[in-house]
Amino acid sequence: xxxxxxxxxxxxxxxxxxxxxxxxxxxxxxxxxxxxxxxxxxxxxxxxxxxxxxxxxxxxxxxxxxxxxxxxxxxxxxxxxxxxxxxxxxxxxxxxxxxxxxxxxxxxxxxxxxxxxxxxxxxxxxxxxxxxxxxxxxxxxxxxxxxxxxxxxxxxxxxxxxxxxxxxxxxxxxxxxxxxxxxxxxxxxxxxxxxxxxxxxxxxxxxxxxxxxxxxxxxxxxxxxxxxxxxxxxxxxxxxxxxxxxxxxxxxxxxxxxxxxxxxxxxxxxxxxxxxxxxxxxxxxxxxxxxxxxxxxxxxxxxxxxxxxxxxxxxxxxxxxxxxxxxxxxxxxxxxxxxxxxxxxxxxxxxxxxxxxxxxxxxxxxxxxxxxxxxxxxxxxxxxxxxxxxxxxxxxxxxxxxxxxxxxxxxxxxxxxxxxxxxxxxxxxxxxxxxxxxxxxxxxxxxxxxxxxxxxxxxxxxxxxxxx
Amino acid sequence: xxxxxxxxxxxxxxxxxxxxxxxxxxxxxxxxxxxxxxxxxxxxxxxxxxxxxxxxxxxxxxxxxxxxxxxxxxxxxxxxxxxxxxxxxxxxxxxxxxxxxxxxxxxxxxxxxxxxxxxxxxxxxxxxxxxxxxxxxxxxxxxxxxxxxxxxxxxxxxxxxxxxxxxxxxxxxxxxxxxxxxxxxxxxxxxxxxxxxxxxxxxxxxxxxxxxxxxxxxxxxxxxxxxxxxxxxxxxxxxxxxxxxxxxxxxxxxxxxxxxxxxxxxxxxxxxxxxxxxxxxxxx
Numbered sequence: 001x002x003x004x005x006x007x008x009x010x011x012x013x014x015x016x017x018x019x020x021x022x023x024x025x026x027x028x029x030x031x032x033x034x035x036x037x038x039x040x041x042x043x044x045x046x047x048x049x050x051x052x053x054x055x056x057x058x059x060x061x062x063x064x065x066x067x068x069x070x071x072x073x074x075x076x077x078x079x080x081x082x083x084x085x086x087x088x089x090x091x092x093x094x095x096x097x098x099x100x101x102x103x104x105x106x107x108x109x110x111x112x113x114x115x116x117x118x119x120x121x122x123x124x125x126x127x128x129x130x131x132x133x134x135x136x137x138x139x140x141x142x143x144x145x146x147x148x149x150x151x152x153x154x155x156x157x158x159x160x161x162x163x164x165x166x167x168x169x170x171x172x173x174x175x176x177x178x179x180x181x182x183x184x185x186x187x188x189x190x191x192x193x194x195x196x197x198x199x200x201x202x203x204x205x206x207x208x209x210x211x212x213x214x215x216x217x218x219x220x221x222x223x224x225x226x227x228x229x230x231x232x233x234x235x236x237x238x239x240x241x242x243x244x245x246x247x248x249x250x251x252x253x254x255x256x257x258x259x260x261x262x263x264x265x266x267x268x269x270x271x272x273x274x275x276x277x278x279x280x281x282x283x284x285x286x287x288x289x290x291x292x293x294x295x296x297x298x299x300x301x302x303x304x305x306x307x308x309x310x311x312x313x314x315x316x317x318x319x320x321x322x323x324x325x326x327x328x329x330x331x332x333x334x335x336x337x338x339x340x341x342x343x344x345x346x347x348x349x350x351x352x353x354x355x356x357x358x359x360x361x362x363x364x365x366x367x368x369x370x371x372x373x374x375x376x377x378x379x380x381x382x383x384x385x386x387x388x389x390x391x392x393x394x395x396x397x398x399x400x401x402x403x404x405x406x407x408x409x410x411x412x413x414x415x416x417x418x419x420x421x422x423x424x425x426x427x428x429x430x431x432x433x434x435x436x437x438x439x440x441x442x443x444x445x446x447x448x449x450x451x452x453x454x455x456x457x458x459x460x461x462x463x464x465x466x467x468x
Numbered sequence: 469x470x471x472x473x474x475x476x477x478x479x480x481x482x483x484x485x486x487x488x489x490x491x492x493x494x495x496x497x498x499x500x501x502x503x504x505x506x507x508x509x510x511x512x513x514x515x516x517x518x519x520x521x522x523x524x525x526x527x528x529x530x531x532x533x534x535x536x537x538x539x540x541x542x543x544x545x546x547x548x549x550x551x552x553x554x555x556x557x558x559x560x561x562x563x564x565x566x567x568x569x570x571x572x573x574x575x576x577x578x579x580x581x582x583x584x585x586x587x588x589x590x591x592x593x594x595x596x597x598x599x600x601x602x603x604x605x606x607x608x609x610x611x612x613x614x615x616x617x618x619x620x621x622x623x624x625x626x627x628x629x630x631x632x633x634x635x636x637x638x639x640x641x642x643x644x645x646x647x648x649x650x651x652x653x654x655x656x657x658x659x660x661x662x663x664x665x666x667x668x669x670x671x672x673x674x675x676x677x678x679x680x681x682x683x684x685x686x687x688x689x690x691x692x693x694x695x696x697x698x699x700x701x702x703x704x705x706x707x708x709x710x711x712x713x714x715x716x717x718x719x720x721x722x723x724x725x726x727x728x729x730x731x732x733x734x735x736x737x738x739x740x741x742x743x744x745x746x747x748x749x750x751x752x
Contacts, residue, residue, distance in 0.1 A: 169554065169688055170686065171505055171512075207552070208552050208553060208554040210554060213495070213555065214555065241702075245702070246702065247724075248724050248725045248727070249728065252691060255685060255690075255692055258685055258690065259691075263511065263685065268732065268735075269739050270509065271509050271511075272510050272511035274733070276728065276729065395689055397689070
């Protein structure tokens with residue numbers, strides 16, 4: 001019995017900090033088969049319960065072991081429309097892999113890596129697309145936002161025969177997958193291919209349309225759309241609200257990452273959008289976005305990149321793997337530290353950061369120990385840029401312009417049930433706009449549930465009409 | 469793709485384009501703007517909507533050639549297309565209800581951005597004074613358009629080659645000195661001009677709104693690049709603006725933020741100029 005997961009080849013840290021190529025390079029066939037052989041093929045697989053979209057995990061792993069990769073990917077795609085994405089960014093350690101029986105004594109089976117292997121195999125070996133033969137029912141459904149939740153709902157609805165249009169505010173579909181997650185963790189070619197898969201199912205994507213500005217939900221009703229799924233994500237950056245935060249050289253993580261990922265500023269001046277990164281960069285926050293921003297800054301040539309986080313490493317919300325990758329790349333960690341003032345020079349550009357040390361106090365409502373500042377522990381560090389990565393909240397553009405749509409105090413949409421039904425009877429919502437910033441896979445789970453509920457709603461409506 | 473239907477050169481480096489954008493044309497109101505990206509390599513830049521025609525499905529933009537993107541945009545012709553165009557963004561101007569007395573001040577290319585307000589105010593039967601300023605005669609914009617809608621039009625140039633000699637702020641001060649007290653002053657132009665105007669109207673206690681055009685990426689409140697301090701509070705120009713109370717805006721901070729990418733803008737523009745030259749040689 002192999003006790004440990006089969007290692008996945010990675011670019012060595014000293015090499016990868018000089019490029020934006022993918023860090024984790026994926027299993028070879030031999031490695032995949034070796035890892036697949038670790039699966040015990042449980043009769044009652046616990047891993048499936050841990051998967052928000054319920055993939056038949058033992059079945060696809062068995063197919064990999066048999067070298068029948070085509071069947072493996074088909075099994076995955078019965079439940080998951082975007083496996084190449086999930087295989088890369090899902091937090092498997094708290095989902096399927098956490099439940100894996102192997103994990104009780106040894107390391108769990110590397111389910112995520114195997115999922116990625118199967119989907120990469122498909123992207124590589126099946127360039128020609130087979131048009132699905134679904135009978136179209138002609139009913140128009142609008143999906144707002146083309147991130148993980150929107151793409152999933154759209155794909156599922158298209159598979160059921162609906163005429164689906166996704167409206168996307170940006171010029172490129174993919175949502176957080178294209179503007180948020182960097183190339184070295186989520187190659188944009190992969191996102192593009194997954195989006196093409198969804199389009200191939202018959203889904204139309206209209207970019208450059210901001211629902212709430214360019215059109216409203218009411219306008220779309222007039223255009224003949226019968227139901228709506230709102231999946232506009234949590235796009236508004238939260239700032240620190242400390243003095244000096246508007247100095248030139250302070251970025252929200254959203255701005256920093258959007259410039260680099262979506263606008264390709266890392267290839268300036270080949271691409272027109274600039275980004276400015278000095279020698280010393282501080283990133284405030286302890287989540288995956290903070291790790292992404294820090295690692296991007298490193299790749300853009302910063303000599304010293306620091307993560308500043310108010311609690312200790314145990315409380316960091318980032319995935320363990322991301323924290324490790326950041327450390328390997330030489331990112332420094334200032335833990336139990338809070339910034340209190342951004343310092344500027346005479347050009348009103350960032351020159352430093354004033355911080356205070358914290359100790360951990362009583363647990364908060366989520367059970368994480370609260371940071372308490374230690375009086376007199378203030379200190380200053382020299383920096384050229386500050387990137388604020390302390391979270392995002394839902395964008396109010398759509399909720400403000402849709403009368404009757406109930407919203408929580410913090411901006412999230414109120415849902416009435418597990419399917420994401422909102423206070424308006426033909427509108428569903430899911431993903432970060434309902435949950436607050438969360439994971440790609442939970443957004444996809446919400447998309448699936450909403451698609452099912454929308455289908456039931458439409459069928460019921462047709463039945464009622466027929467009875468009349 | 470958004471096709472260019474009309475192109476007109478208004479002044480040596482200022483162009484007007486009518487672009488097909490049916491969804492935007494239906495919704496656009498005075499004071500709103502769009503963001504464009506010319507091609508796959510392009511950056512996203514905000515441009516004010518000068519006019520819109522819902523029936524034709526077109527909007528009109530006016531821009532001055534400043535950096536790489538506006539240079540490239542100026543080389544596009546009727547029949548060419550802009551790859552991406554999104555809007556209308558920002559909040560429409562809050563104009564006084566009913567008949568009112570408003571002075572609209574435009575400087576440089578900002579003059580064009582003020583045109584929709586003047587037109588709308590005139591429709592409401594207001595008494596509108598338009599003060600338009602330029603460096604020199606050939607840079608005076610849209611004189612005929614303004615004549616159609618403004619109750620009174622005052623033109624000034626820095627060098628005195630046309631209209632009054634002096635800055636728009638001089639003209640405005642003269643009117644206020646003479647005892648005029650409009651309900652509102654709207655000013656659109658370079659930051660420095662708006663700052664000076666704000667100082668003038670503050671003295672006389674006249675409410676003044678300005679329209680900002682800072683660096684931004686998405687235009688929907690996502691990046692926060694366009695943040696500005698107004699009355700001690702941080703606002704995002706794209707979703708909270710673009711118009712703000714001139715007496716509350718922190719102009720110094722805004723000007724410094726605006727200059728952050730000057731070096732990069734130069735690099736980008738020079739590279740583009742090189743490419744154009746190379747292209748010319750190949751054709752020759």
